[in-house]
Amino acid sequence: MLTRRTILLSTLAGLALGSAQGALAGEITHDLGVTQVPDAPQRVVVLEYSFIDALASVGMVPVGIADDNKAERVMGVYGEVLGEGWTSVGTRKTPSLEVIASLQPDLIIADTTRHSAAYGTLGQIAPTIVLDSLGGDYHASVAQMQLIGEAIGKPEEMAARIAAHKATMADYAAKIAPHAAGVAAQFGVVNATGLYLHSPVSYNGSLLEMLGFSSKMTPGEGGVYETNYVETTLEQLSELDPDLLILGEYTDPSKTDEWAGEPLWQALTAVQSDQVHYVTANNWSRLRGMVAAELTAADILQIVGGDDDGDS
Known part of the structure; x- marks a missing residue:
């Protein structure tokens, strides 16, 4: 019918x-x-x-x-x-x-x-x-x-924009790399109900790697939510124990606020070294693309204490 x-x-x-x-x-x-x-x-x-x-x-x-x-x-x-x-x-x-x-x-x-x-x-x-x-x-x-x-x-216009983007990202990478060497970084998004880590094969995971960071996370098997965006418990985060933890917070308060008083959270290397940083979740997690990558790289440069004017 x-x-x-x-x-x-x-x-x-x-x-x-x-x-x-x-x-x-x-x-x-x-x-x-x-x-x-x-x-x-x-x-x-x-x-x-x-x-x-x-x-x-x-x-x-x-x-x-x-x-x-x-x-x-x-x-x-x-x-x-x-x-x-x-x-x-x-x-x-x-x-x-x-x-x-x-x-x-x-x-x-x-x-x-x-x-x-x-x-x-x-x-x-x-x-x-x-x-x-x-x-x-x-x-x-x-x-x-x-x-x-x-x-x-618009192939020529896009090729020119991509070339400019690659040059911009290479400049960011050169400034960030000295601070990233030997640092296991992890990005995830957190809301009121859970934490979702972005694995090394995800957009942000591969971007962090390109900028010189390492990762302790191993992607799972299955669909995109098993391989790229993995729901993670506090216990699992504790086992991963990244040196640098970058979080996009979708709700305030969020799950990590609930964990703040837990011994496992307090024992995290990133927590003890004051290397838990909160960023704009929308820009990092949803957008994906050249503009988004440049915004992300600028955030990372600030996080690691670099200088966007080249004086690092």
Whole structure:
């Protein structure tokens, strides 16, 4: 039986795809196959924050963004570029297909972990490419930027931005490395119910490694939440015992506030050496991308006591 929702989505999808197919030009190979994309898409919908980062890096504003219905999560970092010329399509986990279709996009950029099951439907709305933002590491994220640059018809602009980014990160690495040598660093996010450590294969874990830190954490096996973002007890954290513990706190108070009086917490090397540092969870954990990496590196430079003006 055709429901009202199905009829609406099918109608909008037909309109959207019809507008997009008029200017198909190139092929983009992505995680779920090969997609014909327009020569220079103008109406792009992005379903993960790192894809906003990519478009904003070359001054392009998506028409639709999966912002988790919380615009401040993206506007606080990308607002100067984005302005008000975009529409929320809902959450990253379950974006609204109807809203996406109503925007008549000519390109959709989706996430492998979150959106593979919806790939077929998204492809009926507009040409769709699928990239691993949630499960990918820092190096994969930078490589994705170039692919996105090709998909949106701005390969030269994106290549220039990537080159500038790599130079910026190399400068940060040179300043941070002397402070990172021999230091086991660990990043995690904490809320009222638990601590979730980002493993060495995660975006932030690989970024810390690139900046010269080591890690004591071994990734688990399974899906992204077993390998990248691992729920961790105080006992497990005690066994890991990093030298430097960096936490993004989503709630105040959080689980670590509950642990503060526990002997295991007090015995942590990072606690005893005053090397537990709190950072902006949104920037570190959600965003992922070149702008995000540069913000993260700037935070790390402050944490280790370096000088962002080169006088360290």
